[in-house]
Amino acid sequence: MSKTSTPGQIRRLTKAHKMSFAAVATIGAAALAATLVPAGTADAGTTVAAAPVAWTQAVEGVQAKTVQHLSMQSKLATDAAKLEAAVKAKAAAAAAAAKAKADAEAAAKAKKDREAKAAASRSTVRKPVYANNLDGWIKESLAIMKAHKIPGTYNGLYKNIMRESSGNPRAINNWDINAQNGVPSKGLLQVIKPTFLAYHVPGTPLDQYHPVANIVAAANYAADRYGSIDNVNSAY
Structure with a gap:
């Protein structure tokens, strides 16, 4: 028992499907045109030879459009991947810069603390001790x-x-x-x-x-x- 397609299913036909249908229609039209040669305009040999040529041209046209479509899809995918990679690289660079800045600030603070501690230590050491006399x-x-x-x-x-x-x-x-x-x-x-x-x-x-x-x-x-x-x- 065959299933009836819903409007939603029909709307989901991809561009590739539409191209395929167009190709089939083109091929059928070309084949029909090749076979329906008016009487008296060509002999039997010409009619027989025209049909394969038209069919071949139609198929080649569909193939060319398909290749063009796939090439475009591939380019779009490549561009999207490049953009995503650029965004990730920029985010990674910003994170690395922020980390470097935080590390530098922490190192500067640690150095300052060490110097202050050393100064306090020197001050304590240098404080004179007087005799209790x-x-x-x-x-x-x-x-x-x-x-x-x-x-x-x-x-x-x-x-x-x-x-x-x-x-x-x-x-x-x-x-x-x-x-x-x-x-x-x-x-x-x-x-x-x-x-x-x-x-x-x-x-x-x-x-x-x-x-x-x-x-x-x-x-x-x-x-x-x-x-x-x-x-x-x-x-x-």
């Missing part, structure tokens, strides 16, 4: 004084320390007028508390007995009043 206290005080632009020399500090406390950071004066007023002089340079608080240098302990804090505060006060601790040669 009079010599070390004076040298550390001079470094702090230099950073805060407080004038004074090693000799200027040393001579005043020896006169005021003999180098004893726990020295205290309990008999002068300051002591009678309740604010005794304390430490290496015998500073009273109000003076220590007024001239205390940030970064040093807020301890009147601390040797470095005491020296720096006293030197700061002497610089304000006398120009430098070096100019002090008696009680101040």
Whole structure:
């Protein structure tokens, strides 16, 4: 039992199908034209010879169109493949460039971090360590004084320390007028508390007995009043 074609099936006839039908129609027409030779215009031999020639020409024409169609389809497929390859190549190049940029930025950051770490390490290594004695206290005080632009020399500090406390950071004066007023002089340079608080240098302990804090505060006060601790040669 034969099946009836639906409109959808008919619409799905490809161009190749249509060309085939056209070829068949052309071949049939050519063959019919070749065989229906009017009487009296050609003899039997001419009629017989014309039919194969027409048929052959029709077939060759169909073959030529088919080859042309296939060639066009092949070219379109080739062009599409080239375009797809170009798009993929461009995407791959963009991805590679983005990765290279990210890698370069990561490498630069890593280098910067290493350099910062190395600098911090060098700074830690180079930070001087002062002895916990009079010599070390004076040298550390001079470094702090230099950073805060407080004038004074090693000799200027040393001579005043020896006169005021003999180098004893726990020295205290309990008999002068300051002591009678309740604010005794304390430490290496015998500073009273109000003076220590007024001239205390940030970064040093807020301890009147601390040797470095005491020296720096006293030197700061002497610089304000006398120009430098070096100019002090008696009680101040």
